[in-house]
Amino acid sequence: xxxxxxxxxxxxxxxxxxxxxxxxxxxxxxxxxxxxxxxxxxxxxxxxxxxxxxxxxxxxxxxxxxxxxxxxxxxxxxxxxxxxxxxxxxxxxxxxxxxxxxxxxxxxxxxxxxxxxxxxxxxxxxxxxxxxxxxxxxx
Amino acid sequence: xxxxxxxxxxxxxxxxxxxxxxxxxxxxxxxxxxxxxxxxxxxxxxxxxxxxxxxxxxxxxxxxxxxxxxxxxxxxxxxxxxxxxxxxxxxxxxxxxxxxxxxxxxxxxxxxxxxxxxxxxxxxxxxxxxxxxxxxxxx
DNA sequence: TGGTTAATTAACCAACATGGCAATTACCAG
DNA sequence: CTGGTAATTGCCATGTTGGTTAATTAACCA
Numbered sequence: 001x002x003x004x005x006x007x008x009x010x011x012x013x014x015x016x017x018x019x020x021x022x023x024x025x026x027x028x029x030x031x032x033x034x035x036x037x038x039x040x041x042x043x044x045x046x047x048x049x050x051x052x053x054x055x056x057x058x059x060x061x062x063x064x065x066x067x068x069x070x071x072x073x074x075x076x077x078x079x080x081x082x083x084x085x086x087x088x089x090x091x092x093x094x095x096x097x098x099x100x101x102x103x104x105x106x107x108x109x110x111x112x113x114x115x116x117x118x119x120x121x122x123x124x125x126x127x128x129x130x131x132x133x134x135x136x137x138x139x
Numbered sequence: 140x141x142x143x144x145x146x147x148x149x150x151x152x153x154x155x156x157x158x159x160x161x162x163x164x165x166x167x168x169x170x171x172x173x174x175x176x177x178x179x180x181x182x183x184x185x186x187x188x189x190x191x192x193x194x195x196x197x198x199x200x201x202x203x204x205x206x207x208x209x210x211x212x213x214x215x216x217x218x219x220x221x222x223x224x225x226x227x228x229x230x231x232x233x234x235x236x237x238x239x240x241x242x243x244x245x246x247x248x249x250x251x252x253x254x255x256x257x258x259x260x261x262x263x264x265x266x267x268x269x270x271x272x273x274x275x276x277x278x
Numbered sequence: 279t280g281g282t283t284a285a286t287t288a289a290c291c292a293a294c295a296t297g298g299c300a301a302t303t304a305c306c307a308g
Numbered sequence: 309c310t311g312g313t314a315a316t317t318g319c320c321a322t323g324t325t326g327g328t329t330a331a332t333t334a335a336c337c338a
Binding site: 006007009010011013014016017018019022025026029079082083085086088089091092093095 | 145146148149150152153155156157158161164165168218221222224225227228230231232
């Protein structure tokens with residue numbers, strides 16, 4: 001299970017796309033904790049193995065690290081893993097002028113002399129069915 | 140398809156957990172665009188309907204908005220939708236002392252007089268199979 | 279050695295996500 | 309009205325996710 005082989009950013013985003021997992025991370029903010037402790041708030045809603053799996057997803061995304069001590073596994077937050085997400089986010093929240101600028105740029109597109117009602121009627125979709133990968137149905 | 144009925148933050152994270160969708164958002168950074176234009180860079184790898192579906196995921200996450208103009212749909216980035224993600228991220232990147240502080244807190248736990256080798260042997264798992272929700276399989 | 283506790287693994291299942299192709303809708307141009 | 313172009317919708321196949329229970333591993337305790 002667990003996200004298999006996608007790019008790291010996708011793996012991280014996917015790991016964060018679950019309220020249980022986010023709650024676990026939030027809890028870990030207040031210090032490392034064992035699996036049992038972490039699971040406690042969720043045992044009314046799901047079993048221990050389910051929590052184990054969530055932890056594994058977080059671990060594969062690099063968001064936590066586990067260490068073994070006697071029969072307990074201590075889980076610890078790995079905050080730097082969030083940098084990847086932060087970088088992407090910052091790029092998309094700041095690297096552009098403003099909503100208005102973009103709207104203007106958009107409205108200005110047809111002003112420079114092409115189609116009357118709509119901008120750039122896309123330069124033909126001739127790349128159409130050229131050589132697509134075809135989704136391997138193995139039937 | 141498309142993420143159904145989870146909480147908004149999960150929906151947004153899930154929408155971002157796909158490289159195609161992130162690429163679409165990045166492209167939209169440079170201005171609004173029609174579905175056809177947006178699809179162009181991906182047509183070597185997937186069909187138009189597939190792109191349409193990705194756009195729907197982004198739309199349901201509030202990350203883009205679509206408007207109809209003649210037979211073209213213009214897609215526009217909705218940056219404020221990223222605030223939700225940003226807030227969560229900031230909370231988890233800053234609202235805690237530092238890796239070292241947390242490690243110390245962790246190591247200090249058993250110092251204050253309980254079990255010899257390991258901290259807080261969790262106060263019994265007696266909430267075990269009490270009354271779990273049982274995974275609402277709607278049959 | 280045997281029992282208990284912590285956590286994981288295994289096998290299974292339902293629901294969902296993502297892709298494909300074909301058909302359809304929606305709009306414009308003659 | 310017909311044809312063409314843009315995009316969506318419907319249905320289907322497949323893989324992944326998130327949960328279950330039962331069994332297992334690992335470590336401590338007596």
